[in-house]
Amino acid sequence: MERIRNKNLSLRAQASLELSISLICVFLLLFASFNIFLWVSQRIVHRQQDYEGGLTGRLVAGTIGSFFGSVEPNEANEARYPKLDIFGGNN
Amino acid sequence: MRLLRNKFYLNHKRSIMGQALLELAIFGSIILMLLGVLINYGLRYNYQQQAEQRAYRRALAKAYSLTLAIPAVSLLLDQPTGFMDYIRPFGTGSYVITEDKHVPDPANPWGIGSVVPISASASVARDEQISATADFPYELPEMTIDVNGQKSSYKTAGMRLHPLEISEPMMTKVYGQVTGVTSNLIDDFVLGTGPMLIIDSADGQLVNYANAHYQCRQLMDGLAYELERLKEIGPETIRRIEDGGNSALQEILGDIWVPPITIPWYCEGGYPVNSDGTRASTVMVQLAGGVYAAWGGNWYFPKLDDRENGIFRDATYTAVDNPIMGVQSNFIQTLNIDNKLEKTEILDEISVDDSIDYLDTIERKLLYVNRRPVIELDLPVLLNSWEMPWLQIPGLVSLGVAEREVIIDPVKTQIRKQEDYHDLIPENYHLPLIQEGA
Numbered sequence: 416m417e418r419i420r421n422k423n424l425s426l427r428a429q430a431s432l433e434l435s436i437s438l439i440c441v442f443l444l445l446f447a448s449f450n451i452f453l454w455v456s457q458r459i460v461h462r463q464q465d466y467e468g469g470l471t472g473r474l475v476a477g478t479i480g481s482f483f484g485s486v487e488p489n490e491a492n493e494a495r496y497p498k499l500d501i502f503g504g505n506n
Numbered sequence: 507m508r509l510l511r512n513k514f515y516l517n518h519k520r521s522i523m524g525q526a527l528l529e530l531a532i533f534g535s536i537i538l539m540l541l542g543v544l545i546n547y548g549l550r551y552n553y554q555q556q557a558e559q560r561a562y563r564r565a566l567a568k569a570y571s572l573t574l575a576i577p578a579v580s581l582l583l584d585q586p587t588g589f590m591d592y593i594r595p596f597g598t599g600s601y602v603i604t605e606d607k608h609v610p611d612p613a614n615p616w617g618i619g620s621v622v623p624i625s626a627s628a629s630v631a632r633d634e635q636i637s638a639t640a641d642f643p644y645e646l647p648e649m650t651i652d653v654n655g656q657k658s659s660y661k662t663a664g665m666r667l668h669p670l671e672i673s674e675p676m677m678t679k680v681y682g683q684v685t686g687v688t689s690n691l692i693d694d695f696v697l698g699t700g701p702m703l704i705i706d707s708a709d710g711q712l713v714n715y716a717n718a719h720y721q722c723r724q725l726m727d728g729l730a731y732e733l734e735r736l737k738e739i740g741p742e743t744i745r746r747i748e749d750g751g752n753s754a755l756q757e758i759l760g761d762i763w764v765p766p767i768t769i770p771w772y773c774e775g776g777y778p779v780n781s782d783g784t785r786a787s788t789v790m791v792q793l794a795g796g797v798y799a800a801w802g803g804n805w806y807f808p809k810l811d812d813r814e815n816g817i818f819r820d821a822t823y824t825a826v827d828n829p830i831m832g833v834q835s836n837f838i839q840t841l842n843i844d845n846k847l848e849k850t851e852i853l854d855e856i857s858v859d860d861s862i863d864y865l866d867t868i869e870r871k872l873l874y875v876n877r878r879p880v881i882e883l884d885l886p887v888l889l890n891s892w893e894m895p896w897l898q899i900p901g902l903v904s905l906g907v908a909e910r911e912v913i914i915d916p917v918k919t920q921i922r923k924q925e926d927y928h929d930l931i932p933e934n935y936h937l938p939l940i941q942e943g944a
Contacts, residue, residue: 430525437530444537448544455548459555466559476563477570477632488563 450501458496465491535613542611542619550622553607557626561603565628568599568650597633600649600662602626604833606868606919621839621866621921639705640665646705649712651833651872654919660832660874664709666770679735680724681706709770711874712831713817715810722773722807729802772817776807820914821873833917837870861926872915 465471476488572595604625611619640646643665650659681704708718723730747754769776778786778801785806790799809816813823821829822836844863849856 433527440530441533441537448541452544455552458552462555473563477566488567
């Protein structure tokens, strides 16, 4: 009888434990998804900003450097963009 | 009774044991799939934007890049108008870029994912003399095709010398502009006794099917040609024809289609066809240079329309039967995945070696026409040597093209991913025993 009672108690606790572990995992996955989405969006925005103006703007490709045909057109330096850091602040 | 109730209670509890984990397994896989979709779309949009911007930058750079004028020409020709006339920007740039990018997927083993092709194109015209036409073959417009860094440029128009044609207005109508080459090429052109220089937008290395077909019909079908000309007539002109009668019509239409017109190579062997594709039994006129008819309907040109022997024989036909040259949209993608798992147990040590070798190969076709320039000595053309000084080579009368061959370049790109994993469980590590009721 004692053994059966103890088994019941451990079964109740097991369901709660499993629930908390699974919820933690789900929230971690969702958090990672949000951060990946933010990272992807930020890269698109940064690249568009670089394309529209400044030294890496698209019009710079049609300047004196291109005139002699040997210079590769300027492209944005994507190493400057925010890196993917799921559990850190990538803002 | 109590024992039975407890047994029932135990079985019920056992059935919900692991329910949370089961739900996690189901929902976790759904969330992993969503994560994979998010990564896939996110990376694809990034790569697409990158390719579009790269294509535009390179097209603009090409439009601004130098053409190298032949310096000797400026010395031989009289009164060059300025240094910059001979060394000036190309004026136009067309760039087509295709890149194969690897996109990881968390739902795959190892997160390997797949390879997706990303394509973009851009076309830029930037020229202070935007209405000027090419004077030399190197100034003809071209398209640069870039497949994973392998770049090549192809001309999209060709230059041909034709003997003096009777109907110069007709050639101008069909080709857009013809140029007499009797005087200084850099200055104004006057059609004299020499040949005509034609820039044919359907005679480059990349032939446009619709354009070539249209031009062939205009040159070989008198009725089609006249119908096209009549389209340009407005209400005022119609009033003049109604008032003036046949003489006014003659005056307005100008030169009527007068064969023989030298037909280009891609129109050779053409004949009129009925709507069901059978050869039409219409009167055909065989004259020097080709056959002509007044048909007004469809034509069949073997060099363009023959799917087995024509120049588009290896092209991808779209839904509207309009084949294109350049990189074909059909491709063969081969995926080889070599996964090796080695597990070794020695005494109490377990070691696991897992490796994957992922190789994705995409084979595409690049279709273009190669012009092999040959010197022809039998063209009925009279050239004064002082008028065309760059042709002052003994024995040379003119340049022509003896043969055109269709070239199918296979373009192969490969992406390889290799991963490996090694784990060693040491001998003093014991797996815990799961004891029920402990």
